[in-house]
Amino acid sequence: MNRTQLFNIADNWFKNQGWKSFPFQKETWTAFLQGKNGLLNAPTGSGKTYALWIPIVLDYIKNNPDYETKHKPGLKAIWITPLRALSVEIKQAAERVVNDLGAQMTVGIRSGDTSNAERAKQSRKMPDLLITTPESLQLLLASKGYDKTFEDCRAIVIDEWHELLGTKRGVQMELALSRLKTIAPNMRIWGISATIGNLQQAKEVLLGMGSEAYENSILIHANIDKKIKVLSIIPEKMEAYPWRGHMGLHLIDEAAAIVRKSKTTLIFTNVRSACEIWFQRLLEKYPEFAGEMAMHHGSINRETRLWVEEAIRNEELKVVVCTSSLDLGVDFAPVESIIQVGGPKGVARFMQRAGRSGHQPGKESVIHFLATHAMELIEASALKKAVAETVVEDRIPYLNSWDVLVQYLNTLAVSDGFFPDEIFNEVKGTFCYQAMTEDNWNWILNFITKGSQSLQAYDEYKKVDIEPNGLFKINSRLIAMHHRMQIGTIVGDATLQVKFLSGGYLGSIEEWFISKMKPGDAFTFGGKKLELYQVKNMQVLVKKADPSKKSRLVSWMGGRMSFSAQMSEMLRQEMYTANTENLTPELKALAPMFKRQRKESIVPGSHQFLIETFKTREGFHAIFYPFEGRFVHEALASLLAFRISLLTPISFSLAYNDYGFELLSDQEIDMQSVIDNNLFSTEYVHSDLQRSLNATEMARRKFRDIAVIAGLVFTGFPGKMIKTKHLQSGSQLIFEVFRDYEPDNLLFQQAYRETFEHQLEEGRLIQSLERIKNQEIVWKQAQKPTPFSFPIITDRLREKLSSETLAERIKKMTASYMKNEK
Known part of the structure; x- marks a missing residue:
């Protein structure tokens, strides 16, 4: 069969589905059938799965003219997915193509969820098309006679390559591919990636620099103009002193209004604990959502997660509160609205989440940004521009792991x-x-x-x-x-299974959380109030708790995310815009905060680096604003504290967020002499860091x-x-x-x-020091804390106080700072 005949088969299949193939799909089919390797760059929901399943099946048809009557068993293609949750869907897509084209190929899944009986069956006879994870592929390489299993395999597809790149799972894939290239010389290697900043490098990492596979490869862009509409939820009354303590819950009514208007809404939170809190509060305030609302995060048991995904597909749920567990691939067309709670800390993640709505070619995606505190509206404004200009992050690959x-x-x-x-x-x-x-x-x-x-x-x-x-x-x-x-x-904190005494598995929580509790204590998990009975054999045995009992919400480590380098750059640019006439609706809404900030200090321009000092009853505060993200600030705070202590014996307590960091001491720093003593020098950074941090x-x-x-x-x-x-x-x-x-x-x-x-992102830290060196350093001696400093101060207080006490304390602090206004 020639290529025209093969393409006719595919086009007819698309017609029968009521679809029309995209140019990028045909370009991928052509390249694959020519024997090329490649990387396909395509947004979520654009038909990328069929861009590669179709040519894999067409290639089989081409090499087996009597494919409808005769079948030669054996592994012919492998599809790697980073998430087990996506395997069922990928399998359904493959089966649809295979069955409709009469190709008699078998499709199987091999992952941590595959039963022992199914594995044994696969060991005797591999499916023709295998969907698996990076870990399960390594396990196949650990099987006797693996070279015979793979020798006739003609294709391997690594889905969501941008998720694996820059992780050790990505390195694992590089090594597996290096072996497969030798034992399966006819195997074509293809990656599928959403947009990242370094696509060319992503292809190099996938195929191996300068390799034969790389020389015979192509990078295909799906030039689909994905329209994303970003709507900020702006509170009617803007605080002059913003703080991060309320998880955005002060805007719960606005969120509920969006839920009511939409068929289905996904509410994305950045961390699992916020997901649990939002679910609880929505249910308490809007009991009418009961039965139409669910929660989805990585620690909830698999059956519940699959049920939620299916229920979204069938439009049985009105709202799902979720984390990044629903970021990738799971295919549901009907989602109408997305609400992002809090800054997502990266453009790519934000666009990925936006793409969950209008998850079909040609449909517009709508995402509502709900700022958890006023400063995050600057992020919202920056994200709007990033989405419009498609500015996305690089993924930095590992070396020498x-x-x-x-x-x-x-x-x-x-x-x-x-x-x-x-x-x-x-x-x-x-x-x-x-x-x-x-x-x-x-x-x-x-x-x-x-x-x-x-x-x-x-x-x-x-x-x-x-x-x-x-x-x-x-x-x-x-x-x-x-x-x-x-x-x-993947190495994390030990996780324990949560089970009812009467039987029934609820999900998993981390050892560090449960180690702080004793039998009889109550905690809320997966929307249920539970009482701890005992911890035994890596299982947390629980029973239903008395509804009136005080309970703690489950929280997880790794709950802190930091800005990407691109996000930091865009945030700084947006901050500088606040001093111009070109104000976005978000920056206009922040007018009361900017006005207050200018009264006490300044809003820095592009040529300025701001340092603020003031005294409160806690001591002497020095606040620095690099706008570089939490992780860089953590290292920078330690570095500067160490350098200052070399000049004068002094000890600090440190606090930081994505916008800046604080050095708090019981004695005043002579800031000018410190600045003059090469405080921001890029020399000796490595040795100073080693000595300053533990x-x-x-x-x-x-x-x-x-x-x-x-x-x-x-x-x-x-x-x-x-x-x-x-x-x-x-x-x-x-x-x-x-x-x-x-x-x-x-x-x-x-x-x-x-x-x-x-x-510590040492490279970014050095770049930020170089930038500061070229800026005018503006040191403002304020009379009291400024709006910019407020979130950093309140973050530090949160470590010591419960949320109710913190809210009370902040109310008093705000009232005292706003005094003497008239």
Whole structure:
């Protein structure tokens, strides 16, 4: 069959569905059938799934002319999804194409949710089209005879590549692809990505720089003009002193009005605890939503999540309060309105969420931005411009992730073993390990066979045997079993299952939260008030709590997000606009706050960097405003506090948010002399950071994850997981051994490198210091706290006070600051 005939088959299928194919879909079909690899850049809801399932099936038809009567079994294509939740939908799309075209191909899913019986069946006979996750693909590579499983595979598609890029799961994919290129030489590699700033680099990482696959590749843009309408929910009365304590709940009536007007509304919160709070408050204030409202986040059990997704599809729910668990791919056309509660901290995430409404080609997406405090309206204004100009973030890929490489080599050693020379060239061809030297490689080989210099005395670290023919292989069944159980790069706090005493699984919560509670205490989770009965075998056993009992809302670690570099840049530009005539509705609404800010201090312009100092009964406050995001401010605050303490013995307590940071002390700083003493110098940043922060403590925490990924510590068996504190102490012991006896250990060095590069964002910190050096430093000695400083001060108070006490305290503070107005 020639290409025209094949395209006719596809076009007719589209016609039968009542659709018309897009130019980007046809461009992808053509490139795929020509044998090319590629990256497809397409927005959510544009038909990207069919852009690749169709040519995969057409390629099979082309190579098997009697496909309708004869079928040759065996794995023909793999579809990688980062989220298990999306597999069912991807499977349905594949089955629709296969069944309608009469191709007789089987479609299967393999993920953590796949039953043992189904896995055993797949081991005997693989489906033709397999939908799986990065972790499950590694498990297949850990199976005996994996090369026979994959040798005839003709395509692999990595969906949502922008989500994997810049994570260790992405590195895991790079390594898997390096192996598959060798054992399945006819395999085409395709990625699907939403818009990111560095698409060209995303393609390099996917295919391997300078590789044959890269040379024969294409980047396809779906030039679909996705219309996104951003509407800010602006309160009638604007506070002159904004604070972040009320989670946006003061605008709950406005949110409810949008819910009432729409068929279906998704309310996105940034963190799971906010999701729980919004669900509770909406239900309390609007009982009529009961039965038509649900909650969806990653810690709620799978059955409930699938039910919610299905109910949205069938228009059975009016409102769903959710987190990023509904950001990706899950396909429901009927969602009419989106409400984003609080700044999403990144343009790409905001656009992804906006795309959940009007989730069909050609439909306009509508997203309402609900600011949790006045300053966030500046974010709303910046996001409007970013959406209009499609300014999106880069995803920065990892380099030299030695822990993932150690895990991968153990995976190959568990299955059929490997010869180092062959694997070295494959690994070196990936983006992550392009700079790997022979010495690095030999160190890693020594590490998996001898357990590194300082651990040579302990047999449990000598995992891989070298056979007489030079094959590296794991022969111990116990080591092999431990390794297979621990494959993966997602390392978090230990999670415990929440179960009713009477039976029935509710979801999972983190160990640190439940460790603060004792039997009889009540907490609210998944919209239910529960009483803790006991914690046993990694399970939290609960019963229904007395409705009148005081309860705590579940919260999770990792609840703090920070601005992306692009978002910070846009926020600064928007802030500078406040000094011009070109005011957006959001900036106009902030007039009372800006007026008050100018009265006490200034609103900085593009050439100015603002520092404010004032005294309250708490002490002497110095506030700096780089507008660089929480993580950069955390590092910058420590750095400047350390530099000031070198000039004069002084101790500070630090507070920071996305806009700035505070140094609070019981003695006054001579700010001018501090500024004159190279306070913002970019010299010695690395060593000053190391001395100012407890960098060793941060690296020690980072090393726990590295130790788990590299298999230095075992996390335990299902249902009998090892407690986080025991993991931490086990990895700490190894960390200290490396620090004292083997400081050039690659995994030990990696812990420090990742702390500085990924956690402290050292690169961004240096850029912000360079920017400040070129600005005029404006030091304002204010009489009292300013509106800009208020959210930072109240954030610090929140750590000490309950929300009711905090609200009362803030009321008094605001009243006292607003005195003497007349």
